[in-house]
Amino acid sequence: MFDQPFARAAHWLGATAITTVLCATAAQAQPAREVDYALPAQELARSLREVSLRSGINLIAPSEIVSGKQAPPLNGRYGARQAIELLLDGSGLRASFVGDALVISRAPASAGSGDAAGPQTAASETITVTGTRIRGAAPVGSSVIRIDRNDMARSGYVTTQDILQTIPQNFGGAPNEGTVAISLDPNSGKNTGNGSSINLRGLGNESTLVLLNGDRPPLGGFAGVFSDISLIPASAVERIEVLADGTSAIYGSDAVAGVVNVIPRLRFEGAETSFRVGTADGDSQDLLASQIVGKGWGSGHAVVAYEFYRRSALAASERNFVTDDLSRFGGPDLRGPYASPGNILAGGQTFAIPSGQDGTNLSPADLLPGRVNLGDGWNMVDVLPMQRRHSVFAAVTQDLSSWLRVYGQGLFSSRHFDGRSRTISDTPRTVPVTNPFYVDPIGTNQPIQVQYDFGADLGRERSVGSVKGYGLTLGAQADLGRWTVDLRGNYGHQQEHNSILNRVNSARLALALADPDPATAYNPFGEGGSTNPATVDFVRGSTSSSNRGTVWSSTLRAEGPLVSLRAGDLRIAVGAEYRYERYRDGKTISDTSALEPVILPPIPLPDARRIRAAYGEVLIPIFGGGLTVPGFRRLDVSAAVRTEHYSDFGTTTNPRFGVNWEPLAGIRLRGTYGTSFRAPSFANLRQDPGTKLLFAFIIPDPQSPTGQANILVERGNDPELRPETATTWSIGTDLEPAFLPGFRANLTYFSINYRDRITSPAANLFNFLVNRDTYRAIITDNPSPEAIAAFYASPFFVNPFGIPPDAITAIVDARLQNLSIVRQSGLDADVRYAFDALRGHAEIGAAGTYIFKIDQAFTPTAPVNNVVDVLGNPVDLRIRGRALWNNDRWGASLFVNYLDSYTNLTNVTPERIHSWTTVDAQISYRVPARHGPVSGLRIALSATNLFDSDPPYAAYNLGLLVTGYDPDNASPLGRVISLQMTKSW
Template sequence: MRVGKLGAVVLASTAMVMVVPAALAQVDGARDYDMPSQDLGSALRAVAQQSGTQVIAPTELVADLRAPALKGRYRPEQAVAQLLRGSRLRAAMVGSTLVVQRDDTAQVGNVSADAGGEILVTGTRIRGEAPVGVPVITLDREALQQGGFATTAQLVQSIPQNFYGGANENTGSLITGTGGGNSSRGAGVNLRGLGQMSTLVLINGDRPPLGGAGGTFSDLSMVPASVVERIEIVPDGASAIYGSDAVAGVVNVVTRLNFRGAETSLRFGTADGDSQEYQGSQLLGTRWSSGHAVVAYEFYKRDRLRASDRDYATDDLRAFGGPDRRPGYASPGTIYAGGRSYAVPAGQNGVGLTAAQLTLGAVNRQDSWFGIDILPQQQRHSLFAAFSQDLSTDLRFYGHGLATWRRYDVNLRSGADTRRTVPVTNPFYLDPVGTRQPVGVDYSFTRDLGPEGQSGTARAFGVTAGLEATFGRWTVDAHGTWGRQDEAWTLRNRINSARLALALADSNPTTAYNLFGDGPSTNRATIDSIRGYIKNDYYGVVWSGTLRADGPLAAVPAGDLRLAIGGEYREDRYRNGATTSYTSSLTELVTPPTPLPELRSVKSLYVELLVPVLGGEASLPGFRKLDVSLALRTEDYSDFGRTTNPKIGLSWEPLSGVTARGSYGKSFRAPIFNELRQDPGSIAIFAFAVADPQASSGTSNIIVIRGNDPNLRPERAETWTLGLDLSPAFVPGFRIGATWFNVDYRDRIASPAANLASFLINRDIYNPILTPNPSGARVAELYASPYYRNLQNIPATAQFVAVADARLQNLSVSKQAGLDLDVAYGFDLSGDRVEIGAVGTYIFQIRQQLTPTAQAIDVVDTVGNPVDLHVRARATFQKAGFSAALFGNYVDSYVNKTAVAPQRVSSWTTFDLNLAYDFEQSRGPLHGLRIALNGSNIFDRDPPYVSYFVGTYTAGFDGENANPLGRVVSLQITKKW
């Protein structure tokens, strides 16, 4: 299967490359246009449709403007320029996209650097230019509307280059991937599956504060979709431009800084089950002769998705042909005495229970999904404001700010299941072996207390303010950014073990705790007395100051030699609050904050040079244009020292409409605060039974050591790309772009414990961290450690086949190679407009080595990692104000290696549909009204079955490669005033 797909991709790529030389003589990028005078928005759409070039033109900029007639042969940028004559608008290239902006105080790119009439595109510091050699993915408001997305995170996570594993609502409680730090159920982005911490997220070009426990990711759930103008994504290493974290790429959210008028939007959606969605927003924008201002508010709410609404959210997989992994903590429970188990019968309250009623050798089991949620309930309020004021013809003062408050609530699995000891003083005590010794009982308290749950808040604030001055053709920008994200949570219904011990020892049948009945068999006051909780809070702060300048350095025959130079100073702070706990003592305990490095300062200098080698009057046959960019950034960290990272990009345009490009660079990621913890709370030692194909019983015991390696180093990577963009004139409306990418990622920081259930199944991978056959003395030493936790009641006298050092550490190497493909074809059909296209990613390999000497293992197409092929295809139709968009999403099959015998996971194909009518051309009260009906996963395809088992977590689906929401239908009404 893999070979066939690989061959198909290589064959298609080869055919594409082979056809280019033959087609060069026919390609000049220009088209013949014969368009009457019409409203500007329609004219720009017509040029986009005929040329196959994406044109982004915010409605508020082109409203009430008319375009002149257009007749003649033009390249796309020339045609748009003709249409914009006299409008005080201009267009600039953002990668392969033309973006329309104001020609006076335009701000469609990085807010701190684009008011001079030239935009700053993500991936470069040189305004008015697209990054050389680097692909830029642009998601505009049309993509947001056509996709039917309610949130910014949904839009970004829809691209094939993103791997859903990591920080998102669905994986917030998963052990695998990097979702474990997502205690507030936020949403990150994980380009290339290299980890959310390896993708740099920017808002208008600046870093927002980090979210998650320890500052593990940038939380896109805090950015309201209603204020997003577009999102620019550079899926390539960019530390030479932006510094740390830009290993897999950069995601820059550009807000609607130029909005004018008023816009009201209401949305309601519903999924199978009781999960419903509500959204409302209001934008107001105004302009005056020397500036403008925008304010916006958005409300969003989504109900919880309960596990009971999805058949595959279960520990019992027998209905799917899998195993029954329901744990032995149940109600009624199971008594353990004399080394044997005795199942307590159902249908009785534990009063007068006799040994004869017990079932010897049996174990009562209960699904750990009982009463819990797959997705949390979310509610969010967001407020956005921006302004710009000219102080003179050459000086501008600007600023913008975002404040978001989000509340969530989710029911969780029990985190305190353990065997309870019942003394002989308990009035319900039952000794099935007659020794009158305390007995152990495995009992689930979910029916007594209700499920464990977590509720909390996340609050984010960010402010940017600066001055921008123009000196001839040079622009100097000085601005400061401050941001803070606070998160607080409360874990409820956690058993207070001290109170429970008292209640179990109580001899009064009225107040003693009864573990021998079916369901709640204890009085309510006693049940409430053992109801414990944990509370914690933490916050992260970032502030930075930036001084930068860019402009032409010298004129050369091919154009201007352009330079960008700048310096930045940044401080990152993170602090844990005290933990309040009422789970193991008779009174509330307050634990001091976790000791972390609270402050990191970074000093940075960068320079970027754009060299036009050939172009304009200096072009040659076969070399219409040749550009080279050189970038270098050095950063001095207060805790890790200095790092310097270069990048080079090359773009060759033999003829208009054909561009070959490439890039090479070095990137890095510094460890986050939580990865540097060395306090007792960060260390855990436990015994665990895992699958072992070499054992006759099928399982073996290991001892796992978890924590953080005290000698962590920054991660480092080398990235390169090769790409080809083709838009031939002999096929009007057709374009194709292909990018080969390669990432050589070294010293990666990761915890092998993410896949501890596979340690013995995949010994070839994990041998470097396994110490086989530990001595009795070593086992005794580990069991005596203050960090030892008794998770599975495995005695120290048991046989252990290995000790696993699963601490967070620099796992040596990860190498990834693949191909991105973007194809689109637009054409007229009886006066209407049709476009078909697809974007996809094929990953050839993700080879990982646990240590430099370990065997390299290809992990693509395995649970916990990206699949090899991920495609999102589209077909759109537009007739006057009516539009329809159909999307097909394909996730390829892969292998589940968490099972003893590897299992094939089926591919997954879903379809999304958007139907909309825009009354933009209407007059009267309907003018500016847009009504859209959206359907996601319209055929309600369940995720493919996976016998998903990591640690104690079991499910019948893979939340990192599938969305459990099922079919979601929504209605959205938007009115511009």
């Protein structure tokens, strides 16, 4: 019996079949579309873009090889291929099909030619598309999302991470600067360097493989939990290719949800200077300056790029939805008792310290019994830190002969951050009777406890640090007839330093609170600023830490035709890889608990991991070329397999199969099937005491008369973690009907069956007792007094709410562990229509993802819980619509971003989080050629979130952290207006 998502897929396929029939007659009658052209002599890039828009053909023209070239006039009626060949005549370039795309590359030249256009071997110019090792082919069965230079320029976004956030398949619930310690994602708290990652399908950033020109970058974050894409300068990027499908058979065991390949501008020719300034409400500003220079000679090419980026911090006070007090939105006031003035705890009672006084003349009669002063943890805190980055990218190729070339590329990035951060937890401080400002509210002459916000004196805690990343690739490529053999080595290293300043040193604070001298004693009884500055500096503490991740790999691969068939060449690719990964934690200097700073040893982590891999891939053309029959214009089948041996987890083998079937021109049906594997990361395997956290907490409980329950929670890593495995499959269609020129549609139904997925139950902390059946395996109701006592006696126990042992009703095992089932299915769509309008060229379209289900269960016998549309998980529907227009000078773009509504289950009563729509817009002007020094200058005025739409209200309650919006799905920046000038030389 079909389940609902499968039934929807069946209905959708039926609709596709009907569309196929409707398109058949027109497709057969119009095998090639011709268009009237009247193009003047102009820049080649502009002429190619106009042909692409008018004909509807998918054209890939790398800017580095078309930049600076002029196109002849084009007048007459031509098909797309013929028009492009006429434009390329005499340019040293050629056009060839790669899958459904027409790719512009350098034409081959005879040995010894002195053409300065660049390297001469045709094979060196053949493009390899993400998702396959077969050169000159697109991945069979899959649709690749491409973001090129034009897309990036039109978007209004300036960093690689912001550009990738616009993809509907990407879920923001992963490490990025906006979710540092403010996310239900377990890896966000490990983002020690305020970096950014990508999380395809919401399956976790560790299940998305990130590549830089096909190579793995170094590991970032604590224990190397993600690849930091914020270190990649967007000005050096030619295009980004995203394949949201399991590709472990191609790239290895991390590509469960898909792969993101950032491809640099390796063949850029000439020079380009860019400068941008942007501003957001609340005095948050950004600045970017970049320069790229490229030069080709008869046998080689070199390119160097530099980028500087800076964005100032965004204060939480500038956004009214970033607060602990949610009452203005109709929610609860979740401010805590650590305030200034604070509160006195004595005799089981709470006494609020009055405001408007400095604590030097406070008497018991002044105190307010039974009242509590409340403090907002977001007071004087930055929701986004200051970021400053310098990046340098360089690449060089050199032909040593007509068949052998060597190449290399390197990237260096240095990023600094500085932001005021929240004090995650605090504790009441004991004030002895010797303190000259001591006040005894109950007359016992005994020490009292004070809940006080020390940030009023010390300033807010500041997270200050740096991240430095290095990457180097060297290789040699030999063209042996129609075969290519490639040997390459890659090295990557990333180092992070992080300091937290303005922390309270508990040992020195105890001395200052016990000091009888009013001139030097610490005074916690006022509104702040009542203590001698020298004493404040004496109490001021800090922590600093560092870590580093290293990866190096070597690869030997060969690719070429095995045999010629009537439908084309049967091509294969084979290869072997060796990869070494290591992460090391540095020493931590802690100045928070002893009179003098203490040097703590590095956190023990698993030893280096070594992976040996071998793979093979075959592309079999069954129909096409010289062999076609009715209903089979083209039929391609691919198969790939990859075997990997892990030094710590053994061997895994993953296959992948793909098929493309074109029954008629303009109609393609496709499908894929494969398996994937991901071994636990270094962070997952950590078992030292630092991983353990035991705490008492209050969560919703529908079975309790009060609606709440006091529980004990254990967090950490399960020592019995197993590797993850997944089965993925997809079916889709690509439509380009001849009767509707300029129209293109890509639809893909995907299914992911993820077994033994490693995840943290703590992400659903507030649902443990609301959904008891789901979490029954980790809940112990009515625990024994001995079990409770063991928690309270543990050195890792924290009790922020002061819950007594006899009030505990349950214990929850919320350690990181294997979930037995995660099943996700959904539909990706991208539809566009290009046409001529207003003496220019226009395009309207939309890309979106609809998720039917994300079923989870802890054990095979536990109930399945669908978590799509639940806070902390992906929303079912994300759409990014677009309307574009340009002529030879002016350009305009409009993007509409839609996020569907979803549900917040962290409260006793579920709350609906409203949908969110934002608009991005840009208008640009390009100075035409022959205008002196300003020729080729492009000026763009952009606005992201044009109407300054606030994120929808969401009571995002993590217990010790609260905010009024969902940082996984929304940015707090608001409207950003920018002006960018780019000059080609």
